[in-house]
Amino acid sequence: MEKLTAFVVCGTGMGSSMILKVMTDRVITKNDYPIYLESGVVSEARSSNADFLIAGSDLVPTLEDAGKPIVGIKNMVDKEEIKEKLDAVLADFDRTG
Amino acid sequence: MGGTCDCIGPGKEVMIYELFLGNPSQIRMEGFVLIDWTFLLFSYVGGKMDFLMVIVTQILGNAAFLVGLLALVGLLVQGKGFREVFTGTVKTIVGFLIFGIGAGAGVEALGNFQSLFTTGFNLEGVLPLAEGITALALTELGTVTALIMVFGFFMNLLFARITPFKYIFLTGQHNLFFAALLAIVMNARGLSIPVSVVLGSIILGFFAAFYPWIARKYMNKVTGSDEIGIGHYVTIGYALSGWIGGLVGDPEQDTEDLKLPGWLGIFRDYVASISITMLVVYYIAAFAAGQGAVSEVAGDTNWLVFPLIQSLTFAGAVYVIITGVRMFLGEIVPAFLGISEKVIPDAIPALDCPAVFPYAPTAVIVGFISAYIGGLLTMGVMLLLGTTVIIPVAIPYFFIGATAGVFGNATGGWKGAVAGAFLVGILIAVGPALIYPIMGQVGLSGTTFPETDFVAVGLPLYYLLGLFY
Numbered sequence: 001m002e003k004l005t006a007f008v009v010c011g012t013g014m015g016s017s018m019i020l021k022v023m024t025d026r027v028i029t030k031n032d033y034p035i036y037l038e039s040g041v042v043s044e045a046r047s048s049n050a051d052f053l054i055a056g057s058d059l060v061p062t063l064e065d066a067g068k069p070i071v072g073i074k075n076m077v078d079k080e081e082i083k084e085k086l087d088a089v090l091a092d093f094d095r096t097g
Numbered sequence: 098m099g100g101t102c103d104c105i106g107p108g109k110e111v112m113i114y115e116l117f118l119g120n121p122s123q124i125r126m127e128g129f130v131l132i133d134w135t136f137l138l139f140s141y142v143g144g145k146m147d148f149l150m151v152i153v154t155q156i157l158g159n160a161a162f163l164v165g166l167l168a169l170v171g172l173l174v175q176g177k178g179f180r181e182v183f184t185g186t187v188k189t190i191v192g193f194l195i196f197g198i199g200a201g202a203g204v205e206a207l208g209n210f211q212s213l214f215t216t217g218f219n220l221e222g223v224l225p226l227a228e229g230i231t232a233l234a235l236t237e238l239g240t241v242t243a244l245i246m247v248f249g250f251f252m253n254l255l256f257a258r259i260t261p262f263k264y265i266f267l268t269g270q271h272n273l274f275f276a277a278l279l280a281i282v283m284n285a286r287g288l289s290i291p292v293s294v295v296l297g298s299i300i301l302g303f304f305a306a307f308y309p310w311i312a313r314k315y316m317n318k319v320t321g322s323d324e325i326g327i328g329h330y331v332t333i334g335y336a337l338s339g340w341i342g343g344l345v346g347d348p349e350q351d352t353e354d355l356k357l358p359g360w361l362g363i364f365r366d367y368v369a370s371i372s373i374t375m376l377v378v379y380y381i382a383a384f385a386a387g388q389g390a391v392s393e394v395a396g397d398t399n400w401l402v403f404p405l406i407q408s409l410t411f412a413g414a415v416y417v418i419i420t421g422v423r424m425f426l427g428e429i430v431p432a433f434l435g436i437s438e439k440v441i442p443d444a445i446p447a448l449d450c451p452a453v454f455p456y457a458p459t460a461v462i463v464g465f466i467s468a469y470i471g472g473l474l475t476m477g478v479m480l481l482l483g484t485t486v487i488i489p490v491a492i493p494y495f496f497i498g499a500t501a502g503v504f505g506n507a508t509g510g511w512k513g514a515v516a517g518a519f520l521v522g523i524l525i526a527v528g529p530a531l532i533y534p535i536m537g538q539v540g541l542s543g544t545t546f547p548e549t550d551f552v553a554v555g556l557p558l559y560y561l562l563g564l565f566y
Contacts, residue, residue, distance in 0.1 A: 012496070013367050013419045014270050015426045016449035022431055042366065056451055058458040061359055074455045077325055077446060 004093055006071075007050035008039040011059055020076040024054060027082045033090065052089055160239030161197070164425055165190035167247050171432025185428040192424025197239075199421055200232030203414030206407045207543045209394050210379055214486075217385025221485045224378070225529040225547040226493060228270075228418050231277040233541050238280040241290055245297035246276035250433055252302020257437075257444050265437040266305035268328040268449040269426035271548075275301055275330060278551045279558075285538035286562040300554065308332040308550055309447035315339030318348075318507040319453050328447030330550035331497050334524050338501040338517025339508050345516045346509025352460040352502070355511060361462045370491040371415045375408035378488055415492075450500040457503045463511060464502015464518035469494045471522025479526075485533055487526045493547045497525055521549075528552035535559050 008024060010017040021039050028035050038050060045053050046066045053063055057072030064070070069092065071085045168189035172182040207229070214222035235242060249272060257263050266272055279297040288296070309316075309326030312335050316327050327335060342348075364370045383391050383404045395403035437444055454461050472489030479486045498518045505517025525547040532555050533545045546552065 010423075011365060011451040011454070012449065014423050014449075015430060016268070016451045018427065018430050019267060019434070019446065019448055019452070022434060057455040058451075058461065061458075062362055062365075072455070075320065075322075075324070076448070076452055 003034040003036045004051040004090075005036050005038060005049065007045050007048045007053050008037060009045045009053055009055035009059055009063065010039060010041055011056060013041045017056065017076070020054065020056070020073060023077055023079060024082055024086075027079050027086060031083065031086075033086060035086070035090075051093065160235060160243035161190045161193035163240065163243040163247065164193055164429065168425070168428040168432060171429065171436065175432065175435050189425045189428045192421045192427070195421030195424060196232060196418055197235060197421070199414050199417030199419075200236060202417060203229065203232065203411050206411040206414065209407055210375075210382055210411075211543045212394065213379075213382040213386040213390060216390045217382050217387070218480070218486070220480070220483060221542075222378075222382065222488055223485055223529065223533055223543065223545060224374075224488050224490050225525070225545045226415075226490050227274040227546050227548060227551075228415060228422070228492075229544040230536065230541060230546055231274050232418050233544070234277045234281055234539070237539070238277065238284055241280040241284070241293050241297070242273070242276045244294045245279055245301055246273050248294060248298035249276060249301030249305065252298045253305040254302075254437055254440050256303050256306040257441050260306060262306040262310040263441070263444050264306050264309035264326045264328075264447045265433070265441070265444045266309065266328045266447045267430060267434060268447065269430045269433070270422050271328065271330050271449075272301065272305065273422070274546065274548070275304070275551060275554075278546055278555050281539050281541070282535060282555050282559050283562065285535050285559065286566040288562070288566060300558070304550070304554060305447075309445070312336045312339070312504075315504050315507060316453075319456050319503055323445065325452060326445050326447035327450065327453065327500070329450040329496075329500060330548045331500070331521065331525070333549040333553055334497065334501055334521040335504045337524075338513075338521055339504040341517045341520060342505035342507065342509025342513025344509070346505070346512030346514075348506075348508055348510050348513070350510030350512065352457055352463050352506045352511045352514050355459055355463070357459055357462050361465065364465060364491050364495045367419055367492060368412055368416050370495060372409060372412040374489075374491040375411050376405070379404040379408040450496050453500060453503045457506050457514075460502040460506035460511075460514045461499035462502075463514045464500065464505065465495045465498040467515045467518035468498025468501060468522030468525075471519040472526045475523050475526035479530070485530055487530050489522070489526060490547075493525065494522065497547070498522055524549050532556055532559075 008017055008021040017039065021037060025037055028037070038048065042062060045063065050068065052069040052071060053066065054071045054073065055063060056076065057074050060070050060072040069089060071089055073082060073085065075081055165186050169182065169186045172185045177185070211222060253266055257265055276297065279300060280293060283293040283297060308330065309328060309332060312327050312332045313323065315336055317323055318339065383400070388400050391400040391403055398406065469489055472494055476486060476488060498521065501518040501521035502514040505513035528549055529545040529547045529552070532552050535555065536542065536545050
């Protein structure tokens with residue numbers, strides 16, 4: 001199954017979302033999701049070829065003009081929330097099961 | 098094959114060559130020649146440069162290689178493959194070096210601003226920015242800083258294990274800044290490197306576990322749980338903001354019910370933020386200093402164009418700095434996380450301030466504005482009093498003011514956000530003024546640390562050490 005690419009967006013540019021990336025990576029590994037993770041800042045997210053973006057939910061308005069689906073996470077260490085939202089995105093891309 | 102001598106010498110070399118080349122007598126000749134030249138080379142190098150000392154002082158004594166070593170160990174411990182270990186280690190070292198490049202690029206623009214400001218206002222103008230002062234400090238105190246940061250992490254684990262303060266501080270750059278502050282204070286008192294590293298790492302490790310603990314009650318009000326701590330060294334400010342919010346406001350009147358223009362979010366972007374601040378302050382300084390003074394510094398550049406170029410150059414330098422920081426933290430922080438989870442499974446991660454922004458995005462904007470007004474008013478007072486002038490820089494004011502706003506909002510709605518952030522805005526203007534003279538002792542000027550937690554440790558430490566040194 002072809003993997004989707006997700007881009008984890010950092011708000012400061014110095015890795016404040018690194019924890020989000022690590023947690024998301026764990027959820028992906030544990031559930032064996034077909035997702036490949038990249039990360040970077042807002043401007044890089046806009047110009048990337050990723051299929052969808054992952055960011056803290058407060059960044060969502062800034063990213064809306066990127067033209068890609070955005071997964072907004074409120075609590076970056078809450079794996080349940082991450083899994084739930086990834087499930088929803090995977091369903092949208094028709095990659096479940 | 099020949100004898101079984103294990104020593105390095107002509108006999109052994111010939112045996113190895115035999116495996117690959119064949120003719121023993123010819124090889125013996127070539128072997129001898131090779132050995133002779135190798136020994137000659139080493140004695141030349143050794144005699145000229147004391148080879149071992151070079152390794153110790155210039156490789157291990159270089160901060161970039163030290164953090165690279167930490168990343169290497171962390172990656173190996175995590176069981177990563179050769180390719181990941183290699184790229185990870187190289188990225189860490191290069192990231193640190195990029196950080197240094199940014200520092201060099203920013204120094205001149207900052208210095209020119211300072212001289213124009215002094216000419217114009219007859220006062221010293223300071224732009225507190227932790228990234229800036231740390232980058233400057235690293236040129237002289239790089240090794241001590243890196244060692245304090247590295248050992249400080251292990252001290253954090255120790256204190257989290259043996260005290261009730263179960264927090265692991267995962268905001269890498271703030272630990273780097275704290276390490277730099279400690280290195281600066283101890284260097285100002287003339288402590289030796291080994292003593293600085295030992296004392297510095299103990300202090301860093303302790304406060305890394307302790308500071309998040311003091312804000313835990315309010316952090317719980319913000320996030321609704323005890324799962325994460327705030328890992329941002331303005332905890333004193335945030336706890337105060339939470340406390341004030343409870344006094345003046347009503348949590349039901351949430352900031353999230355307010356509608357605010359979204360364009361203020363532009364200040365979240367480092368480059369945009371610093372560009373705007375620097376453009377404004379540079380032009381103010383230029384006009385205050387007058388055309389003559391500016392032209393002197395500007396050389397062939399037109400005096401009105403000079404501030405434009407200099408301020409944007411500084412913004413570029415800050416971008417290089419944060420890119421370097423991001424690169425080397427990218428390997429180190431996951432390593433910290435991995436190690437800490439193995440050693441202290443019930444540890445609570447203390448995270449960078451954007452972790453709380455999703456809980457109250459409007460409070461972020463309210464807090465920034467309120468804090469910045471506090472900073473501007475304080476600057477006005479300083480101008481009137483004729484003291485060193487602390488100029489509020491948009492970057493720390495955004496992130497710190499925003500977080501203070503979120504904390505104030507959690508206990509006191511929008512009134513709490515406004516009041517709490519305003520107070521913090523004043524604290525992060527007064528605090529750096531108090532520690533600025535210490536920076537001067539070590540030859541650093543133009544910038545300093547705004548964060549309350551650094552001032553609260555650095556200032557008493559400086560005076561305490563003054564009793565002994």
